Amino acid sequence: TVFSAIHEYFRGRGFWEVHPPMITPAGSEGGATLFEMDYFGQKAYLTQSWQLYAEALALAMEKVYYIGPSFRAEKSRTTRHLTEYWHAEMEQAWAGMDEVIKHAEGVISHACQRVAEERPREVEALGRTPDFLRAVKPPFDRMRYDDALKFLRSKGMEIEWGKDLRTLEERSLTEGKSKPVVVTHYPQVSQAFYKRRDPEDPKYVLAFDVIAGDDVGEVVGGSERETDLEVLTKSLRDQGDDPEAYDWYLDTRRYGNVQHAGFGMGVERLIQWICKLSHIRDAIPFPRTPSRFSP
Template sequence: MGLGFMVSIGEILKGRHTGKVVELRGWIYRTRTVGGKAFVVIRDATGILQATISRDAVSPEAFQAAEKALIESAVVVHGKVVADKRAPGGYEIQSDDFKVVHFAEKFPIQEDLSEEFLLDVRHLWVRSQKMTGIFRVRHTVFGAVHEYFREHGFWEVQPPMITPAGSEGGATLFEVDYFGRKAFLTQSWQLYAEALVLAMEKIYYVGPSFRAEKSRTTRHLTEYWHAEMEEAWVGMDAVIRHAEGVISQACALVAEERVEEIVALGRTPEFLKAVKPPFERMTYDEALKVLKAKGIEVEWGKDLRTLEERALTEGKSKPVIVTHYPRVSQAFYKARDPKHEALVLAMEKIYYVGPSFRAEKSRTTRHLTEYWHAEMEEAWVGMDAVIRHAEGVISQACALVAEERVEEIVALGRTPEFLKAVKPPFERMTYDEALKVLKAKGIEVEWGKDLRTLEERALTEGKSKPVIVTHYPRVSQAFYKARDPKHPDLVLGFDVIGGDGVGEIVGGSERETDLETIKKALLEQGEDPKAYDWYLDSRRFGSVQHAGFGMGMERLIQWICKLGHIRDAVPFPRTPGGFRRQAHGTRGNPRRDDGDPGRERRERDPPR
């Protein structure tokens, strides 16, 4: 390739690089060859762009590669950006070099396929322009929700996903076996929110909920993401204003940042900008009168179904608020009206913050069976790039805590100066180097064994910043971690290890791209590759170098706050022996936490 600089398609379509020589990487969206020219439309996370590869402008090998490459082949193109009204988006690259990173197999998705088939190959359909557009809008909506609640003084909290009982009725609960005890996946944070709101006053949560409803409609999922809020000292009118406000802010931000995506989906920015408070309100009784006028009879006390909701919003450009539902159809925790007793790869750079679950019976001060994970994945990069991201996100979290939470961290035994000093780069060492350090400290570790709490504590002893250990032996690592080409018995993986007994905060790696190597690794670990066939498709269609990591949020908080036990980093901890009073609905007998047997009592807040 030449000296062009790497750009995104989105930047080109905004006219920022017209006339410049650039380099672009992506996947083939569609392709055709006419005479001595190949017209290759390329997609990346930001859009699609045509590259024209002329036989007389590139090497014979490059042109042959352009002719041979099928849809979803991963490519890198080099050339000059020119304006061309005939091309998709009005711009194209006139290529002087073209490289295929990975030749894809024949892509199974063609035009006019059934919804059932597209659901079966959802892991490939997510690469479509429609789906990636929706994901970009979703990203903006989530950001707007967080922004709204934080701007209005709410604290974000994380309730447990594993619960002892439902909040919306037992018929729609997913049951799980929790170390021999009956438990359920959460329907809502409601019961925990009412406990937390009396401590924090204004709280919100964005995370998954689960409903075992067999509703086969266009608007139901059994697993979905919930944005929930709870506020002390206020009534229904105040939270209605927040509901109007957060919807309005999400619509406004999407209208501002995602114009092309929403137009492609059939909305207009003007429609969304008009979604401003107040929304139309009516009581349940008034709603029944409106429905009756439309010829729809609803028995008093029944919930409104899709049919009735559609009739109430017909012709409306903003949502409609229905209040004062009959108590008989509502959850037990809803207040009665005192006046009326009966009433009441597709995206290239991605991240996720949400719950994970491990059925490990680890009874230590740094393990939970349910914890929050911050995970990221990036295409076209290797281990070093994601290590820099890991250092960056830890450093930024420490800096913000040092700035905004001075009194709290001082009370917990940290200082702002300590946290402000947590800046990249962190100290790095390979696994082999770590074993030498440990041996010098009198700790012998058999090569190939994972580092335990004891070893991690020894490696971080006296360190004010986390330590990064890289290049672990392959025998102890997950099948998807890439082998080090220089040392095939090692993987291009790493851990970020925090001091004060916290241990691993981040675990990450470069991902293996070779299909046969992954299959072999699965067999070595006793797994059936057929069970991972959908995952292996990512190596059949446009496989590129990529890497990522997962960071335990409670571990990070434990280290920042210098907490002796991880359970204090989350409101309602889930440990193998810690499914306590909330699990049974009774006070039970006082006992020490099984997660830390024999531990001496520490000072606690005085009893009230």
């Protein structure tokens, strides 16, 4: 039902479904969490995101989306991490951060409404009421990263500026809320090279996370994309990557570009939150974790 709802949401708003490669020459967020493989004598990787391809396609097709597997070589033994998971990603030309936040809220809400309508008995058996899901409607509460830190520090939590929010902090931000929370304007120092700097204050990027309660955490991560070729190239070098590995991607800036934005959503995490599951492994039939790749 959740997968069907995601397709329905995007198709109903003029998005084209596309199918990118699973084997890539470089990652979208650096090499630390990539599964490396030998591709006929050349170094290649299992995809962690199709975003770079989505950006290229969005410049030609305007609105694109995809649901497919992504791979992360993270040794994270938690209740919300998988090494292989289903990724719903979208990209839209002529769009900014605010517009894609609305899409993130919209697709989450649409999935909740569909599950409440079609699977009320199943979610009730899992401890989630259909009425709870019906109430998940836009807009979600929104706050900037700095405001989130102020709130958390008022609760006695010490958080270094520029660091990602941890499970404990995410739990505090969503405590007592029936809908996810949107955190925006993260510090540039902790973010991937492709995220656009805020023109009003370049210390921050026009990026956001949608954070769900029940210890599920980040369900959606997105941003407006950097369009300046020089800024992109410098950011790649600053994070230790060779710009030549991304030459085809940088060509999209060299030969014509427009403002664009997009996001990625972990489908199993959304299912985990909708169904109030204590562990993400229960959101997929054959989960893959650092300690499990069989059956």
